[in-house]
Amino acid sequence: MMPVTLSLKTQQYIDPDANKIVSSLPVLHSDYQVPDDHIVFLRRFFRSHDTQTLMKIFRKLYMVECRRLSPLTRAVVAIAATVYGNIRGSGHCAQVREMLQILAKPHFQALLYCHDKIASRDFGPQLSEDFGSQDTDDDTTDHVTVIQFIKTSEPLGATLQYNDETGSLQIARIIVGGAADRSGLLHVGDEILEVANKSVRDKTPDEVVQMLGQMSGSISMKIVSGSNRIVTLRESKMRVRAFFDYNPINDVLNPCPDAGLSFCRGDVLHIVSQDDPWWWQAKKEGEISGKTGLIPARQLQERNEIIKRYHSDEDLRSCVGRSSRGTSPCRISPKIPRARRVRKTMYQAQHSGGTPELYRREYDLDEIPTYEEVELFHPTSGKFRPVVLIGPPGVGRNELKRRITSYAPDTFEEVVPYTSRKKKVHEQESREYHFVPREEMERGIINHRFVEFGEFKGNLYGTSYASIRSVIHSGKICLLSPHTQALKFLRSPEIKPFVLYIKPPPLEVLRMTRRQNRAMKTMDGGTTRMLTEEDFTDMLSIGGRIEDKYAHYFDAVIINDDIVKASKQLLAVINELQTKPQWVPLHWTR
Numbered sequence: 001m002m003p004v005t006l007s008l009k010t011q012q013y014i015d016p017d018a019n020k021i022v023s024s025l026p027v028l029h030s031d032y033q034v035p036d037d038h039i040v041f042l043r044r045f046f047r048s049h050d051t052q053t054l055m056k057i058f059r060k061l062y063m064v065e066c067r068r069l070s071p072l073t074r075a076v077v078a079i080a081a082t083v084y085g086n087i088r089g090s091g092h093c094a095q096v097r098e099m100l101q102i103l104a105k106p107h108f109q110a111l112l113y114c115h116d117k118i119a120s121r122d123f124g125p126q127l128s129e130d131f132g133s134q135d136t137d138d139d140t141t142d143h144v145t146v147i148q149f150i151k152t153s154e155p156l157g158a159t160l161q162y163n164d165e166t167g168s169l170q171i172a173r174i175i176v177g178g179a180a181d182r183s184g185l186l187h188v189g190d191e192i193l194e195v196a197n198k199s200v201r202d203k204t205p206d207e208v209v210q211m212l213g214q215m216s217g218s219i220s221m222k223i224v225s226g227s228n229r230i231v232t233l234r235e236s237k238m239r240v241r242a243f244f245d246y247n248p249i250n251d252v253l254n255p256c257p258d259a260g261l262s263f264c265r266g267d268v269l270h271i272v273s274q275d276d277p278w279w280w281q282a283k284k285e286g287e288i289s290g291k292t293g294l295i296p297a298r299q300l301q302e303r304n305e306i307i308k309r310y311h312s313d314e315d316l317r318s319c320v321g322r323s324s325r326g327t328s329p330c331r332i333s334p335k336i337p338r339a340r341r342v343r344k345t346m347y348q349a350q351h352s353g354g355t356p357e358l359y360r361r362e363y364d365l366d367e368i369p370t371y372e373e374v375e376l377f378h379p380t381s382g383k384f385r386p387v388v389l390i391g392p393p394g395v396g397r398n399e400l401k402r403r404i405t406s407y408a409p410d411t412f413e414e415v416v417p418y419t420s421r422k423k424k425v426h427e428q429e430s431r432e433y434h435f436v437p438r439e440e441m442e443r444g445i446i447n448h449r450f451v452e453f454g455e456f457k458g459n460l461y462g463t464s465y466a467s468i469r470s471v472i473h474s475g476k477i478c479l480l481s482p483h484t485q486a487l488k489f490l491r492s493p494e495i496k497p498f499v500l501y502i503k504p505p506p507l508e509v510l511r512m513t514r515r516q517n518r519a520m521k522t523m524d525g526g527t528t529r530m531l532t533e534e535d536f537t538d539m540l541s542i543g544g545r546i547e548d549k550y551a552h553y554f555d556a557v558i559i560n561d562d563i564v565k566a567s568k569q570l571l572a573v574i575n576e577l578q579t580k581p582q583w584v585p586l587h588w589t590r
């Protein structure tokens with residue numbers, strides 16, 4: 001036999017029609033004065049590998065269409081369910097057991113489902129049947145259908161509700177990717193008449209859900225798929241960061257707590273469907289086989305939160321009312337003298353200039369923690385996100401900054417603040433502070449050039465946006481430890497801060513570690529003294545308040561118990577920040 005020599009390079013496929021278009025491009029150019037760059041673009045486009053492949057696929061599909069192949073059936077899902085029901089009784093035989101296992105596999109069911117969809121040509125956009133027709137066909141008779149599907153121990157993946165008009169039970173929503181969705185047989189709006197040959201007329205939605213929950217294997221349902229069937233949902237790509245904790249079991253409004261998804265503040269969620277304006281469907285980002293569940297939509301959460309705040313304000317008002325008569329146990333922090341509280345707020349964060357809309361008067365919606373749309377941000381070398389350390393006074397933010405800066409002085413840089421006070425002898429311009437006249441600082445404050453500012457003993461102090469910007473552009477990692485209120489102004493597309501909360505350890509550990517280290521408190525004037533028991537309790541209570549109000553902004557949390565361990569953790573977090581993609585608000589990346 002003669003040896004066959006195979007050519008090393010397979011010849012590129014040239015689609016004859018694409019080729020015809022390419023060869024007629026010069027005519028376009030000469031007869032219709034189409035500019036050169038358009039002709040070059042069209043030539044490249046029609047010769048590109050992708051276009052050639054697409055044309056090849058189209059040609060193949062067209063041939064199949066011409067041969068008029070038609071499916072034998074459009075109901076393999078139903079046939080599989082019947083087969084499952086029929087052979088189930090003979091489960092002692094190994095082949096039957098294997099067959100049952102195959103039929104119950106979600107992947108196999110999905111395959112059969114796809115077959116039926118393609119066989120019924122149920123793909124691509126479809127116009128509704130009455131689109132463009134003036135036909136007044138009043139055949140509004142509903143279809144009664146008996147469907148059969150295989151259910152394993154997983155939930156049905158649908159919620160039910162009463163239809164007030166018809167008095168019957170209806171599918172309220174289908175959970176994307178759940179058993180009902182995969183079967184392709186149930187749709188939102190379908191009325192359920194019977195389950196496993198039993199009428200559900202007198203049953204509540206909960207009773208039917210319970211009934212279905214206890215069933216497995218082949219299940220038959222008699223349904224009415226009326227004319228107002230709402231056809232499903234395309235999966236969205238939206239990702240959000242949750243700004244609150246949610247547990248469906250504790251949510252009295254959730255139409256089906258079993259179908260709910262619980263999550264924690266800070267979790268990134270993939271919003272699979274927003275078809276229902278009140279209840280979105282979501283799964284946790286990164287959980288490959290995570291379940292899809294119902295979560296309150298943004299507007300529902302805002303509404304709930306406003307109602308909750310209104311009621312807690314009412315409670316507070318009634319408490320304050322009683323305290324004015326001098327009998328209330330609800331007075332707020334009676335022990336803290338006013339002078340100290342004022343000193344603690346020396347640094348003022350900028351005030352936002354937005355005018356609240358009418359119904360936001362009492363509660364600014366920006367302050368209501370719901371969801372923030374996020375996108376993955378890929379770090380670029382040489383331009384790093386500033387690291388913003390947040391925490392109660394005395395928790396150790398300066399100590400941590402000092403330690404990591406001395407470990408890698410060429411990597412990190414702190415922002416030098418501005419002040420209107422006079423330079424002291426030992427100080428150097430732009431080392432401790434940028435020293436500027438008071439009028440200049442005041443102008444800067446009025447023109448929103450400061451992220452935070454404050455006044456102490458008649459002198460102004462502040463951190464400017466320009467200083468932060470200059471560290472970012474220097475290629476070093478900018479370290480900041482601002483007042484918590486400044487977060488709102490730092491969180492901007494330009495600065496893209498990475499917010500790290502430095503959390504105090506429990507009281508016992510806090511007391512022990514700080515006493516061992518003879519930890520000092522720096523007072524506003526720059527003098528120091530030993531941290532006291534009151535400082536420890538203050539640190540914990542202020543820390544708790546910061547968490548309550550701002551935890552949804554934290555990108556990471558480090559507990560500062562052992563200072564060496566905390567410094568290492570901080571370095572590790574910053575290292576990841578330079579190398580791994582991070583979820584950031586969507587508007588930071590656009």
Ligand SMILES: Nc1ncnc2c1ncn2[C@@H]1O[C@H](COP(=O)(O)OP(=O)(O)OP(=O)(O)O)[C@@H](O)[C@H]1O
Nearest residue numbers: 393394395396397398399513517519520561562563
């Ligand atoms: N893990 C720790 N163990 C023991 N001592 C610590 C620890 N962390 C910080 N300290 C000490 O606690 C004191 C206060 O820390 P530091 O000044 O860094 O707090 P801070 O958060 O910057 O406070 P402020 O915001 O009020 O300036 C310092 O003496 C510091 O050395």
